[in-house]
Every structure is written in C-alpha cells, then in structure tokens.
Amino acid sequence: MPGAGIEVEGLRKRYGEKTALEDVTFSVAPGTLLGLLGHNGAGKTTAIDCLTTLLRPDGGHARVAGHDVVAEPEEVRRSIALTGQFAALDEVLTGRENLVLFGRLLRLGSRNAARRADELLERFRLSDAGGRPVREYSGGMRRRLDLAAGLVVDRPVLFLDEPTTGLDPRSREEVWSVVEELRQGGTTTLLTTQYLEEADRLADRVVVLGSGRVTAEGTPGELKDRVGGRVCEVKVAPERHEEAAAALRRSLEEVSGQNGTLVVPAPRTSVVTQVLGLLEREGVDPENVTLRKPSLNEVFFALTDPGAVPGPAEESRT
C-alpha cells in the first residue's frame, strides 16, 4: 500500500516539568518493521500514544498512513491497530465474544462480525479456545487475541507496544511468529521493546530512544557493530570509581558501570592495553581486568545513554 508508512518529525511532549519526547524524528517505510528500543521511561509509550491519537503532542509533526495525527485523527484511527503492554480485552467475555464486540463497534453488523471473529480465531490458532472466557487464557493467547482484535478490519499500520514483556519464552515465540506473518503480509509495523534480542529478530531498522531523544539509529547489525562484540571490564576500589571513570573518558567514549566496576566496549584486544595505560597514568591500580562478551543490558546501555554512568535512579521506571 503506497504511503502507508509512518513519518515522525521533531515530535515533542512534556508532562509538566518532565520531558517525555524531545525532537524525535524517524520514519518507518511502508511494509517494514521498525523497532523502537529503550528502557522504561525512555518515551516509547508516549511516542506510541501520540501516533495512535491517544495523546496530543506539544510540537512537531507525525503522519501515519499519510494522515496527520493532530489534524486528521479519525483517518489515522481508521488506518491503525494497536496492541498495548497489557492486553485490552474483556476478561469476562469469551475470546470469540471479544472479537464480535470489536467488530460490532466498527459497525460490521452482527453476522459479518461473527464471521470475521471465526476467521481471526482460526488465523491466530485460537479456534479451540474461542468459547472460553479470556481470564482462562495464557499470556501468549491473550496477546494473540489482542492482536486479532486490532485486525477485525484490515489495517495497514500496526503498533505493538512491548508485545512480549512479561511473557514466557514459548509465548514470546508465538507472538513473534504472528508478527512476522503480518509483516510478510505487507503491514507497516512499529514495535517498541526493551529487548535487543527482540529487535534483532524482528526489525528491519532500529531506533534507540534514551530519555526522550533518539540516541542511535540503524539496522540491528549496524548497532551491534557499533558497540562491538566484546567488552573490557575493570574492577577498581569503589571509592576511586569516579576518578577512574573520568580517566577512561578522556580517550574512550562509552564508559559505563558503577561501584568500582567499569565497562568499556572492546572491539579490539588493544583496548585492554589502552585501559590499563589510562588507569596507570591516573595512579589507579586495577584489582582485576577481564575481556568478555557484553551482556544485553550493557549493549543496550551503551546505545541508550552513551557516556553516562548508570545509577539506581535510571533503572527505575519514570
């Protein structure tokens, strides 16, 4: 479908004193899947809320399937489906009744709504569970039904807000395969996630959000190369942490860690020599040095907030 992409330009949103989105620009080409990667509080859900007309942005422009989210909200709503962090379903009703309800809300008429519900149950492998109340569904089944509910009428643009957060590995796999199927069908998808692994698996391109700003952008492969495949971890006395971090930052860009543990990306083994040299010049005696694969969290951290030292405050949801 031509023009069924997403274009976001200079999007801004504040909640009182707090900046949720600051000059966010990115675009999703029609028929592709963009992963919006970021920690809790990075602005992912705010971005989704602005693009799905749930929230009015303070500034900037956004077009979804060719329609401006502020000037043409109804046209936007007629082009989108959204699966939020929590499945927005009626727990008391059966899976089938939920789908019929949403079909009737879209004025399908009771017979068409019922037929469409059966089609969707089959397509999302829920036919057997269709007659059971949703409160008896597993996490994966709920998300699948939630996805199906968004597609009662075919929509060219799909928003997935952390679709697998809180799911077990098997349910996650189920959701992933449905998302992949939809993308193969030509649906433009914007997916937010906290998991690099998820973005890696599903996304054509990734935009990294940190504190409401775009901090990195590229294909999953490009981003991984930027961080490098290994990190060098140095342990120093905790009271000398700041001193050591400052010394490393003089020549190295992405220094993270806390309480005497310093981590820097080490694409080349020579980074170890470099680190030791910088610490020696500062008079800091390292207790231990290791070269290892980065944890997902470190990769992510390096991309979302380069140069900063993580503290407990940044880990918590804001």
Added chain:
Amino acid sequence: MTTTKERPRAGASTEHGAGNLAAQGLVLAARNLRRGANAQSVVVYAVFPLVFVFGFLMLFGRVFEERGLDYAQFLTPAIVVQWMFTVANTSGVATASDRESGMLSRCRWMPVNRGAFVAGRLVSDVVWVLVAVVVIGAAGHLAGFRFQGPVLAVAGFVALAVAFALTLTAATTAVGLVSAGPEAASATLNLPYLVLILLSTAFVPASAFPDWLEPAVRASPVSSVIDALRSLASASPSAGEVWPALAWIAGLLAVGVWAATKAFGRAR
C-alpha cells in the same frame, strides 16, 4: 437484515453522527449488562433489597408504628435511593476496571464515536436502576408500601430515581477515571456513600438526630431526594417537596459532568 445493510459503506465514518453513537453505545451497553449479569449481581439486585426492606421493617417497624408512622411507606423510597448509590458505585468501579484493562483506550484509538463509551455506561446503568426500582417496589408492596398518588406521580418517582442515579454516576465515573484501579475506586466510593446515607432521613426522620445536626440532615441532597420520592409515593404529592431534590440534582450533575469530562480527557 440483508448483506449490503450489514456492510459499512466504503469510507463511511464509524465515528461521527448520532447513528454511530447510538449503535456503538448499545453494543457497549449490552456488553456491560452481559458482564454484570452474573450470580453476584443477581444477589445484589434481587436478594439484598428484600433483606433490607424486611430486615429494617423487623428492626424498626413496631417502634415507628407506636409513633403512628407507616414504616413500609417510609422505608421503601429510602431503599431505592440506597440502591441508586449501589448502581452508581458499581458503575464507577466498572469504569476504573475498563481503564485499567485498556478497554477505554481501545475505544479511543479505534474509530468509535467519542461519546459511545459513556453512552453505553449510561444505558446499562439505567437498565440496572429500573431493575432495582421494580424489585424494591415489589418487595415494598409485599411489606405494605403503596403508590398512593396518580400514575403521573409514579412516573415522576421512577424518573427522579433514574436522574439521581445518573447524577451519582457522573461523580463516580470521575472517581473511577482518576483512581489507581477498581479496588482503589471502590474504597474511595464507599465512605461518602455510608456518610451520606447514614446522615440522612433514609432510615429515621430528621427529628431523631441531635438538634445541632438536624438542619444539616434535613438539607442534605440524599434527604432531599428521599423526601421527594416519599412525597411522590404519597396520596398527595407536592411540588414543594420535589423542587429541593431537583435543585440538588441539577447542581450535582453540573459538577459531576464537569469533573467526569475533565477526568475523561486525561485518562489513558
């Protein structure tokens, strides 16, 4: 129904106009009623009123009879008002639950009429009010309560009950929309309900309260509505006893709708 009629016209709006509002409001009302029609609410709406009517009658009936007061006639309108609080509080909690589950958000990002969510809630609430009035009226009848006035007064009785319930619903909807969740909404709503119903002429006449409290009890919105209902059920309904209730309802409705609208705009 023909197939062409069922299918929405290509490009037709599913958001604007009274047709969409009515159709979507009714779909949501049916869903609300389907949710509410469980064993628990059958007990709440069918059994509790009977327990209240006959329970209070057993407790206080003879005392009031000695004073020359027909307690069944006195009590039944009060039980109706008590149940209007139950309908409104249940509605507020259901709204909080829809907000928590994301059903409210879904109605906002889908091309659904902006008023359909509220309209659906109002319609299902009116149905519950009518069920409650019929059940309580029947229980009262068994106990000796009678509509002693003209049919118009009976219609007025039902209309006033509906109006009061919807007024309360506007306020409980606002509470439901700003609460952290259904449990928090329920806790917030129970206290004002108990205070308002106990400090009113629901179960005892105003003269039974201490002197310093009596004027406040007499003027309270709950007493005003109960006294108006009593008047409408009596042999000689008087406009003078209905006006204070209408004034309270108009005022509270304005505040409630303002608060609910503000809360609705912010709720996500």
